Amino acid sequence: MTTDEIRSRFLEFFRRRDHRIIASDSLIPHNDPTLLFTGAGMNQFKEQFLGPRAADFTRAATCQKCLRTADIDNVGVTRWHMTFFEMLGNFSFGDYFKREACQWAWQFMLEEMGQDAERLHITIFEDDEETFEIWNRIVGVPEDRIWRFDEKENYWPESAPSKGPNGPCGPCTEILIDTNPNGPKDRTPENDSQRFVEVWNLVLQQFDRQEGGKLVPLSSQNIDTGMGLERMAAIMQGVRRNMDIDVMLPIVQAAAEVAGTKYNPGGHHDVDRRLRRIAEHVRAVSFCIADGALPDRYGRGYVVRKLIRRAALDGRRLGIAGPFLSCLVPVVEKTMGGTYPEIGQRKDTILNILEAEEKRFTAAVEESVGIRRFEDTVGRLKADGQEAMAAEALFQFYDTHGIPVEFMEQRLQEEGLSFDREGFERAMDQRREQSRAGSGFGDEAIVFKREALASAALDRLHRENLATEFDGYDSTEGEATVLAIFVDDEWVEKADAGTDAQVLLDRTPFYARAGGQVGDVGTLEGPDGTAAVADTILDHEFIVHLAKIENGRIERGQRVRAAVDADCRLATARNHTATHLLQWALRKVLGDHVHQAGSEVTPDQLRFDFTHPTAMAPMEMARVEQMVNDCILEGHDVGVATMPIDEAREAGAMALFGEKYDDVVRVVSVGDFSKELCGGTHIDTVSRIGLFKIVSESAVAAGVRRITAKTGRGALYHISQMEGVLKFVCDHLKATRELGSMQTKLKAKDQQIKDLKNELAQARSLTKRGGLDEVIEKVEDAGGVPVAVSQVEGADLGALREACDAARAKLGSILIVLASCEGRKVNLVAAATKDLVERGVHAGDLIRAVAKMVGGGGGGRADFGQAGGKNADALPDALAKVPDLVREQLSGAE
Numbered sequence: 012m013t014t015d016e017i018r019s020r021f022l023e024f025f026r027r028r029d030h031r032i033i034a035s036d037s038l039i040p041h042n043d044p045t046l047l048f049t050g051a052g053m054n055q056f057k058e059q060f061l062g063p064r065a066a067d068f069t070r071a072a073t074c075q076k077c078l079r080t081a082d083i084d085n086v087g088v089t090r091w092h093m094t095f096f097e098m099l100g101n102f103s104f105g106d107y108f109k110r111e112a113c114q115w116a117w118q119f120m121l122e123e124m125g126q127d128a129e130r131l132h133i134t135i136f137e138d139d140e141e142t143f144e145i146w147n148r149i150v151g152v153p154e155d156r157i158w159r160f161d162e163k164e165n166y167w168p169e170s171a172p173s174k175g176p177n178g179p180c181g182p183c184t185e186i187l188i189d190t191n192p193n194g195p196k197d198r199t200p201e202n203d204s205q206r207f208v209e210v211w212n213l214v215l216q217q218f219d220r221q222e223g224g225k226l227v228p229l230s231s232q233n234i235d236t237g238m239g240l241e242r243m244a245a246i247m248q249g250v251r252r253n254m255d256i257d258v259m260l261p262i263v264q265a266a267a268e269v270a271g272t273k274y275n276p277g278g279h280h281d282v283d284r285r286l287r288r289i290a291e292h293v294r295a296v297s298f299c300i301a302d303g304a305l306p307d308r309y310g311r312g313y314v315v316r317k318l319i320r321r322a323a324l325d326g327r328r329l330g331i332a333g334p335f336l337s338c339l340v341p342v343v344e345k346t347m348g349g350t351y352p353e354i355g356q357r358k359d360t361i362l363n364i365l366e367a368e369e370k371r372f373t374a375a376v377e378e379s380v381g382i383r384r385f386e387d388t389v390g391r392l393k394a395d396g397q398e399a400m401a402a403e404a405l406f407q408f409y410d411t412h413g414i415p416v417e418f419m420e421q422r423l424q425e426e427g428l429s430f431d432r433e434g435f436e437r438a439m440d441q442r443r444e445q446s447r448a449g450s451g452f453g454d455e456a457i458v459f460k461r462e463a464l465a466s467a468a469l470d471r472l473h474r475e476n477l478a479t480e481f482d483g484y485d486s487t488e489g490e491a492t493v494l495a496i497f498v499d500d501e502w503v504e505k506a507d508a509g510t511d512a513q514v515l516l517d518r519t520p521f522y523a524r525a526g527g528q529v530g531d532v533g534t535l536e537g538p539d540g541t542a543a544v545a546d547t548i549l550d551h552e553f554i555v556h557l558a559k560i561e562n563g564r565i566e567r568g569q570r571v572r573a574a575v576d577a578d579c580r581l582a583t584a585r586n587h588t589a590t591h592l593l594q595w596a597l598r599k600v601l602g603d604h605v606h607q608a609g610s611e612v613t614p615d616q617l618r619f620d621f622t623h624p625t626a627m628a629p630m631e632m633a634r635v636e637q638m639v640n641d642c643i644l645e646g647h648d649v650g651v652a653t654m655p656i657d658e659a660r661e662a663g664a665m666a667l668f669g670e671k672y673d674d675v676v677r678v679v680s681v682g683d684f685s686k687e688l689c690g691g692t693h694i695d696t697v698s699r700i701g702l703f704k705i706v707s708e709s710a711v712a713a714g715v716r717r718i719t720a721k722t723g724r725g726a727l728y729h730i731s732q733m734e735g736v737l738k739f740v741c742d743h744l745k746a747t748r749e750l751g752s753m754q755t756k757l758k759a760k761d762q763q764i765k766d767l768k769n770e771l772a773q774a775r776s777l778t779k780r781g782g783l784d785e786v787i788e789k790v791e792d793a794g795g796v797p798v799a800v801s802q803v804e805g806a807d808l809g810a811l812r813e814a815c816d817a818a819r820a821k822l823g824s825i826l827i828v829l830a831s832c833e834g835r836k837v838n839l840v841a842a843a844t845k846d847l848v849e850r851g852v853h854a855g856d857l858i859r860a861v862a863k864m865v866g867g868g869g870g871g872r873a874d875f876g877q878a879g880g881k882n883a884d885a886l887p888d889a890l891a892k893v894p895d896l897v898r899e900q901l902s903g904a905e
Contacts, residue, residue, distance in 0.1 A: 012124075014244040014258045015350060018074050020123045021099045021238070025072035028115060030101060030314045035076045035351075039300040039311065043551060047306070047311045048078040048573075053099030053214075053235045053733040058342045058473075058552055059104040059214065060179065060233055069106040074240065076298060076351070080314055083321075087288030090205070090245075095295035095317065097240035103753050105231035112213050112234045113145045113536070116186060117152075124247060130189045132200055132207055133157045136165040136182035136255040142215065146184070167214045167235075172224060179215035179229060185209050187745055188246055188276035210246060211238040238326045238383065251277045254287040260347040262290035265342045285325040292322035294347070296365065301357040303667070304710045305608055306368045315369065316749045320417040323369050328375075334369040359604050360507075360622045360714065366715030367624060370416060381414050387855060387872055389426055399423075402434025462557060464513065464550045465500035472515070473552060479554040483520035483531070484651075484692065488574040491516040493537075493567050505566040506558075508540065514556040514565065520575050521556060523549035525665065527610035528587055528691040530557075533575040539563045580692065582670050584723045585700045587641065588649055588681070588693045590617050593718065594665070594701070595685040597621055600631055608715050609668060612691070616706070621875045623716045627708050632718075639703040646698040647682035654678060656688075664688050702726040787818060793894035794901045796847055798825045800893045802886060806831040808838045810878065815842035817873070828861070828893050830886055837865045837880035848873045851901050860896055864889035 022032050033420045033659040036055035040046040046054065052075040053060065075098045085092035088571040103112070107640060120126045133152050137159040146152045162170045171180040187200055200207040214708045216233040218226040241253035248256055254263060255276040266289045267274040274286050299305075299315045300871045306316040319336065326335055340361050350357040385408050400423060420430045477494045484733060496503050497513040506512040514535065521544060524530035526655045530547030535556065541564020544556045558565070565571065590610055598605045601623055609620035627635075630634070656676050660666075664678045664686040672688060679689040681697060696699065709718040721729050741748055742754040786801040799818065803811065811829045819842055826843045839862055848854075855871030862869045862878035867886045869878020880886070 012245040014240060014256055014470060017100065017124075017244055017247060017631055018097070018240060019523075021119070022072055022074060024123055025070075025101045028070070030070040030072040030192055031068040033071050033073045034098075035074060038076055038078050038299055039304055047314065049075065050077050050079045051075070052077075052098045052237055053102065056102055056104070056235075059102075060235065060512055063145050068104070068788075069104045071104075072099075072101045072349075076302075078295060078299065078314075080317075082315075084760065086291050087254070087284040087286075091208075091239070091242055093241060093253060093291055094297075095291070095298055096253075099238040099240050099243070101234070102236070102238050103234035105233065108232050108234060109142055109215050110145050110149065110397055111235065112141070112163045112215070113150055113184065114211060116211055116236065117150050119142050120186060123280050124144075124243070126188065127192075128152075130192050131156070132189060133182075134160055134165055134185040134187065134200060134209075134359040135737050136184070137161055138184040139165075139184070142182065142184050166728075167216070171220055172226060175220060175224075176466065177220045177222065178466065179216050179218070179233075180220050180226075181215045181232075184213045184215065186211040186213075190586075208242065208246065210243050211236065218300065234696070252287075254291065255420040259294070261346055262294060262339055262342045263287055264281065265339050266290050266326075267540070269335050269338055272400065282329065288324045288335070289325050292318040293336050293365075296322075296336075297340055297343045297361050297720050298351070299345075300361045300364055301351075301353040304409075304607065305364060307717055312712065317417055319368050319417055320367065321421075322373050323372050324417060324421050324899055326377065334366055334373060337366040338367050340365065357606070360608075362712030363622065364712065369713075371713055375415055378872065381408055382418075384408070384870060385414055385419065385422075387424060387870065389428065389854075392428060393426060399429040399431060402431040402438060402812045404437035405431065405435050409437075439801065457649055462546070462548055462550075462555075464497065464553065464555060466498050468500060468513070468549060469553075471495075471502055473608050477515065478766070479516055480518040481520075481522070481524050481554060482518055485536065487520050487533075487577045488572065489518065491518050491571055491573045491595065492848060493565060494567050494573060496565065496567050503567075506542075506560050507564045507565050508560050508562050510560045512542070512558050512560060512565070514542065514544075514558045514574060515553060516556065518570070519554055519556070521547040521548075521554065521573060522575075522692055523547045523554045525549050526689065526691050527585060527590075528612040531575045531583075533573070535565060535571045535573055536571045537563075537565050539569070540565055579614040581694070581699075582723060582725070583612055584692045585695045586614070587612045587618040587689075587691045587718075588679075588697060589700050589703055589720065589722045590619050591679065591681060591685050591687050591689070591693075592642055592697065592700075592719065593617070593635070594621070594687070595681075596635045596717075599638065600635050601627070607665075609711075615725055616719055618717060618719050620715055622714060624714050626710070632705055632708055636703060636705050636776075642681070643697050643700045643703060645682075646696055648696050649693050650680045651693070652678050652680070659686075659688060662686060684890050704729055714741045734875075786814070786827070787825075790825070791894060793826075793897040796850070796852060796897050796901065797822075797825050798894055798897055799825060801828075802830045802832075802890060804831070806838075807833065808840065809840055810875070811840040811845075815840050818842070819844050826854070826857075826897065828858070828890065830861075831888060832883045832886065833882055837862075837867060837883055837884050837886055839865075839867075839869065839875070839878040839880065841871075842875045843873070845874065851903065853900060854895065857893070857896055857900065861889050861893065862893070 026032055036049055038049050040049050040054055052073050054492050056071065076096050077098050077689045080094050082092045083094055084096060111748050112779045118129060122130060133156060135157060143157060146157055147154055168176065168180060169184050171500045187209050188210055189206065189855050191206050194206060196204055212594065214235040214237060217229060219229050220226055235391025241483060242255040245253045250256060263274050263286050263369055266286045272282055274284050296315055296318050304311045304315050306312055306319060320531055322336055340358060344354045344358055388404065405419060408419060409416055423430045435721045472495060482489060495515040496506050498506055498825060521531040521533065524547060532546065533544050535542040535544060535558060540560060542558035542560045542565050544558050546557045548555050548557065590612060594607055603621060608622050608801055611618040653675055656672050659676050659678050666672065666688050674686045677690050678686055680686045681695055701723040704721050706719045706729060708716060708718050737748065744753065746756040786799055789801060790797045790799045811831060814829055815827050818825055824846050825842050826847055828841045831838045839858050839860040843852045843854045853873045855873060855876030858876035859868065859870040862880050866878030866882040867878055870876055
C-alpha cells in the first residue's frame with residue numbers, strides 16, 4: 012500500500028465519522044512564540060485543547076507536516092528517526108472520548124490497514140483501569156497482549172502526575188505491531204522495542220493537574236492521537252526502515268547516483284547511512300524553505316542551515332565534488348508534490364537557496380586558512396592523547412575564521428574527539444549579549460523581562476474564557492475594560508507605579524505585532540493612573556499590552572482610555588503600504604520568482620526580504636524606486652476587503668511565504684495591480700506615503716536579498732543626511748557636486764594612495780631594502796639546526812612573511828624567526844625548510860611558545876607559523892629563548 016493511499020484512507024476513515032478534515036499547518040507555528048517548528052498534529056489545535064472556545068467543529072483529523080531535531084544524530088542510523096515527518100491524527104474537543112478513540116483506532120488498523128489482530132499489542136498507563144476495560148472487554152484484546160507502563164512511558168506530559176507541570180494532562184495508550192510474530196516468546200514490548208513497534212499513540216486528556224499533584228477531572232475531556240505516516244508505510248510495505256518506503260527510496264537512490272555508488276536498502280554500511288541522511292535532510296529543508304524557514308545564524312534558520320551543512324558534509328565524505336543537494340529537489344517534488352503543491356510552487360526558490368547556501372558552505376570549508384589551522388590543532392590533540400578540543404578554541408575557529416560548526420563537530424567525531432556543545436553554546440550566548448550591548452539602544456528604552464505569557468497565565472485566560480476584540484483598523488483610541496493583569500507571570504488584581512505588566516483588555520485599538528508589522532505603542536489611562544504601552548504582542552490568540560505603570564495604578568475591571576500613538580501608527584502604515592508597492596515593483600523588474608521571505612515594518616523604516624539569487628544592479632534598484640514613487644504620485648486608493656480564501660486567490664491576491672490562512676481573509680489592494688492577503692494597518696491612499704527611498708540592498712541568506720527603505724519624513728531626513736555627507740566629501744576633495752568633477756578627484760586620490768602604498772611596501776620590505784642578508788648573517792646553530800632570529804624595525808606582518816619565504820628560497824636549510832613591533836603590538840613569524848621539519852622542527856608550535864612569552868597566541872603548520880602579542884617589552888627575552896626551544900623540539904622528536 013502506498014504512502015499516499017495510507018494518508019488518504021486515514022483521512023477518509025475519519026471523514027466518515029464526522030471529523031472535519033483540516034489541512035496541514037505550516038512548519039512555522041503562528042502566534043506561538045514557544046515553538047520553533049510545528050512538531051505535532053495537535054499544535055494547531057492548542058486553543059481548542061486549552062479551554063472552552065467557540066468553534067464550528069468538535070472533531071478533526073489531519074495529516075500534519077512536522078519537524079523535530081532532538082534526535083538528529085540518529086537520522087540515517089536507526090530504523091525510524093527522521094527530522095521531517097508526517098503525523099496522522101484524529102482529535103476530539105469535548106466530544107467523544109476513550110471508548111470511541113480506542114474502537115476506531117482498532118477498526119482502522121484491521122479494516123483499512125488489513126493488520127492481523129494477533130500481531131497487535133496495546134500499552135496503557137498502569138493505573139488506567141477504564142482504558143484496560145475498553146480494550147479488553149469492548150474491543151476484545153486479550154489481557155496477555157495489553158501491557159501496563161508507568162507515568163514516564165504512558166502519560167502526557169511525561170510523568171505529569173508526580174512532576175507536573177500543572178494544567179491539562181492524561182494517560183496514553185498505544186498500538187504496537189509485532190514485526191516478528193514467530194520470534195522468541197520471551198521477547199515482549201517490555202524488553203524489545205525494535206520488534207514491537209509503536210505505530211499509534213492516543214493521548215486521553217482527562218485531568219487538570221493542580222498544585223500538590225491533585226488531578227481534577229476536566230469539564231471538557233479531549234482526544235489527541237498521532238500516527239507516524241512513514242512508520243506505518245514501512246510496516247505496510249514490508250520494509251525495515253522508513254527511509255526505504257516509496258516516497259523516500261527514490262530520493263536516497265538519486266543521492267546514490269550523484270555519488271556514483273549503490274544504495275543497499277536496510278544496509279548498515281557508512282555509505283548507506285550517509286545516503287539516507289542526505290535524502291532525509293534535503294526533503295526536510297525543501298519543506299522548511301517552502302514554508303518560509305530560510306537558512307540563518309539563529310533560531311529556526313540555524314536549524315535549516317545545520318540540516319543543509321550536515322547533508323553537504325555527508326556528500327563530501329562520499330566523494331561528491333561541489334554542490335549537489337539541489338539536484339535532489341526535483342525528486343522530492345515528484346514524490347511529495349502531489350500532496351504538497353507548495354514544493355512545486357516554490358521549487359525555484361528552494362533550488363536557488365539550497366545551491367547558494369551549499370556553495371557558501373563549500374567555499375568556507377575548502378578555502379579557509381582557518382581549516383588548515385583547525386586540522387593542525389586536531390592532529391596535535393590526537394598526538395597528545397587528548398579527548399576533546401576546548402570550547403574556547405572551537406568558538407575562536409567559528410568566530411574568527413568562520414569555520415562552520417557542523418564541519419568541526421563531524422571532524423572531531425571522526426577523529427574520536429568529543430565536541431563540547433554546551434561550552435560552545437555558552438560562548439555563542441556571550442557573543443550575542445555583547446552584540447546586544449553594542450546595538451545602540453539607550454537606557455531610556457522600556458525593556459520587559461518577559462514578553463510571552465507564561466503557561467499558567469495562558470491556562471488561566473482559557474479557563475476564564477477571556478478574549479479581546481481588535482477595533483483598531485478604524486480608530487486609534489477608545490474605551491475598554493481591563494480583563495487581566497500579569498506581573499512576573501502572576502495574575503494580579505492591580506499593578507502599581509513602576510511595575511512592568513502584561514495587560515489584556517476586552518477591546519483594543521492597539522495592533523499586536525504580527526505579519527512583520529511591529530506592535531502599536533501608546534497609553535492606557537484609567538481613573539487612578541496611567542500606563543505607557545511599550546509594545547503590543549499576539550500570544551496565541553491573546554492581544555497583550557506590554558505596559559509600564561507610570562503613575563497611580565491600573566486595576567482589573569477598570570474602564571481605561573486606550574490610545575495608540577497616532578504619529579507612530581501613521582508612519583508604520585506608510586511603510587507597510589510601501590512594502591506592498593515594493594513587492595509589486597520588484598516582481599515587475601526582477602521577475603515572478605520574487606516572493607516575500609520576511610519583513611519588518613516599523614515607524615522608522617521598512618525591511619523587505621525577498622527571494623532572488625543575486626545582488627540587484629544599481630539600475631535595477633533605481634528602476635524599482637522610481638516605479639514606487641511614480642505610483643505614489645499617481646495617488647492610487649488603498650482598498651480593503653474580506654472574502655473567502657479561494658475567491659482571493661482567484662483574484663490574484665499574493666499570500667505570505669509559508670503562511671496558513673483562515674477560510675475568510677482580508678485582502679489589501681492598491682489600484683488594480685497590487686493585491687495581498689494582509690492583516691496589517693495601512694493608509695487610505697498611497698499619496699500619503701509622500702516619498703519612498705531605498706537605503707540599502709544586501710544579502711540576508713543564500714538566495715534571499717533584503718531591501719531597507721524609508722518613507723515620508725524618514726525618507727526626507729535620510730536624503731538630508733546624505734546631502735550633508737555629499738557636501739563633506741566634496742569639500743574634502745575640493746570638488747564640485749557634478750559627477751565628473753568628483754570622479755576626477757577620486758581617481759587622483761586613488762592613484763596617490765596606490766603610489767604611497769608602493770613606497771611604504773618598498774621601505775618595509777627586507778628583501779628590497781637589503782635587510783635580509785643582515786638577518787641571515789646572524790645564523791646560529793641550535794642542535795645542528797641553522798637558526799636565524801631577528802627583530803626587524805618598520806616591518807609589518809606581510810613584510811615578515813615575505814622575508815621568511817625569501818630566506819627559505821635562498822638557503823637550502825634554515826629556520827627563521829622574525830618579529831616586529833607596531834606600537835605595543837608584536838608581530839611574529841617563523842618558517843622552516845622541509846629538511847628541518849623532517850628532523851622534528853615545528854614552526855607553528857615554536858611561534859606559539861614565543862607568542863605566549865609576549866602575552867599573545869598563534870600557531871600554524873610545521874613549516875610555517877605566525878602569531879601576535881601585546882607585550883613589546885618582553886620581546887627581546889622571548890627571541891633569545893628560540894634556540895633553546897628548538898633544542899627541546901629536537902629532543903622530543905628523538
